Amino acid sequence: MNFFEQQDIARRNTKRLVALLILAVLSLIAVTTAMFAGIMLYMQTGNSAYHMETAGLGFWASLGTLLDWQTVSGISMVVITVVLIGGLFKYQQLRRGGRVVAESLGGRLINTDTRDANERKLLNVVEEMAIASGAPVPPVYLMEESAINAFAAGHTPQDAVIGITRGCIEQLNRDELQGVIAHEFSHIFHGDMRLNMRLVALLNGILLLGLIGHFMVRGAMYSSVGRSNRDNKGSGIAIAGIGLIIIGYAGTFFGNIIKAAVSRQREFLADASAVQFTRDNSGIAGALKKIGGANAGSKLEAAHSAEFSHMYFSQGVSTAFNSLMATHPPLSERIKRVEPSWDGEFTVAAAAPEPDSSAETNSASVDRERFFKASVLAAAVEQIGEASSENLSQAQQQLQQIGEPLREAAHSPIGACAIVFGLLLDTVNSDLRKRQWQSLADHYSKALLHEWRDTVKQAATVNELDRLALLELCLPTLKSLSEPQVQTLQQAMDMLISADNKTDLHEWSLRRIVTHQLGEPNFHSQHKQLRQMRNSCQLVLSYLAHAGNDNTAEATQAFNQALELLRMNELPLLDRSQLTIAALDKALNELNRTRPLQKPQLLKAMMRTIESDGKITATEAELFRAIADSLNCPVPPLARQ
Structure with a gap:
């Protein structure tokens, strides 16, 4: 797992991501064009002039009279423009680094002078990991959620942050917490973190059409209050909005496929790196087992959790066609990879015991040689x-x-x-x-x-x-x-x-x-x-x-x-x-x-x-x-x- 090779793979995955984005945009253009054509055909119902003009023509030839290349080009330009604007807007928001993600998920920056025992334990683990690896110590954010989950976010190690749930620090013991943090440091080292931030920005453009649709429907419903039944302007806006919502769901579908394609194999790498870092497979395996045995699992309730679903330690949101669109491999598969002898039983999570303070303070003698x-x-x-x-x-x-x-x-x-x-x-x-x-x-x-x-x-x-x-x-x-x-x-x-x-x-x-x-x-x-x-x-x-x-x-x-x-x-x-x-x-x-x-x-x-x-x-x-x-x-x- 060479650091520089993994960095290069992440760089090449960015090109792969752009290629997938282009395919998704082309698919959105096709869906939008098909919907526009359907609306145009519906509007010709009962139009005798149109039926006389297209008499004897086949379906595609008839459609061509309503949908010329200029119209298709116009639809394509509108879709591409919306996607670009949405992506650039989100990218600008994310320039502040990982703290934007943490704050969007309701994370609270843990004061480094905290007296909370679990928070102190977490900060100690993060500091040890950072100093051991030579990386800067990242700020740590706490999400008040009972689920067991975590994430690393940022563009570079400079602006990286680690986010973690309350359930994670209360239900995992020190070794398991160490395994989770080592997993997240792997994402920082191997360039996954920057790739994930770019993925958020690019997918925001794809999803923007659906968001516009929701806005149009709400606006039409609000403006229709007090209008006469003869005023069809509001209903026309609502219909257009519903069409965009349908297109938005198509964008969500393509976005989830892209997330799954980019992120799943990187999770296996991060698990393996965590084992290599700590020389202990029981830590990362124990954390995964507790996720499987916990009532809340790893599912997050934060409003923007779906937007950052590919960044988490474990599957943070539910998806349709889970085997196809899941951003993370199944828990059982991940556990088997790091602990081949696993018996298939998950662990019921409980409050983790406090670590032995004597173990925290015991230190060996160190050679102070200057050379x-x-x-x-x-x-x-x-x-x-x-x-x-x-x-x-x-x-x-x-x-x-x-x-x-x-x-x-x-x-x-x-x-x-x-x-x-x-x-x-x-x-x-x-x-x-x-x-x-x-x-x-x-x-x-x-x-x-x-x-x-x-x-x-x-x-x-x-x-x-x-x-x-x-x-x-x-x-x-x-x-x-x-x-x-x-x-x-x-x-x-x-x-x-x-x-x-x-x-x-x-x-x-x-x-x-x-x-x-x-x-x-x-x-x-x-x-x-x-x-x-x-x-x-x-x-x-x-x-x-x-x-x-x-x-x-x-x-x-x-x-x-x-x-x-x-x-x-x-x-x-x-x-x-x-x-x-x-x-x-x-x-x-x-x-x-x-x-x-x-x-x-x-x-x-x-x-x-x-x-x-x-x-x-x-x-x-x-x-x-x-x-x-x-x-x-x-x-x-x-x-x-």
């Missing part, structure tokens, strides 16, 4: 999108090393900002650190700075191997800040970084992750070849070469080794003076357009650059993971030896 072998980074790259149970165990250890006070602080807006500033404060030069702290008074009040002081001190002393994990804990809270608050945060960060008139690797890494995760999602298609972005490759690899080597000759050697992998040996190493932060940010944004199957080449070239001396520092590893994050390639934490 990694080159092979460790290579292994992490191979695990992109396929994190293991070892990664999960390491994430739990990291959370223990960070400590409960900082974890609590990361769950509040004030504490999260304080942690970011604490990670940026200089830990060597006390005079510089004092100037940095004083400069924060230009953006924040003295009272707030006083409140931050203890948290900032704690964050500044966090081991460098745990800095990214701590920052990732802050991301969901930082995403809840208003736009002015985000701007103030970024301005303060830039001021702290520029206090010594230079930007080191650690500072750039933190800044890049925050600005990338809090910025607008990247909607660019991924279709470019690396050869088309030679200048961007040259700039990023030059930056990495200089970052890991003070000697120009050694930097050149590292740079040339990377170029050999990309077959771009003609490019020279750029001078340090050409490597500005703005240029690097621009180059990374451009490289995000790379085709999924070519990203491994780029990552391996980057890896070759920083490992040229045979070892990798924690700061270099941090830099590599920050750049990979910018390319939406979540690199798991490096294994500690």
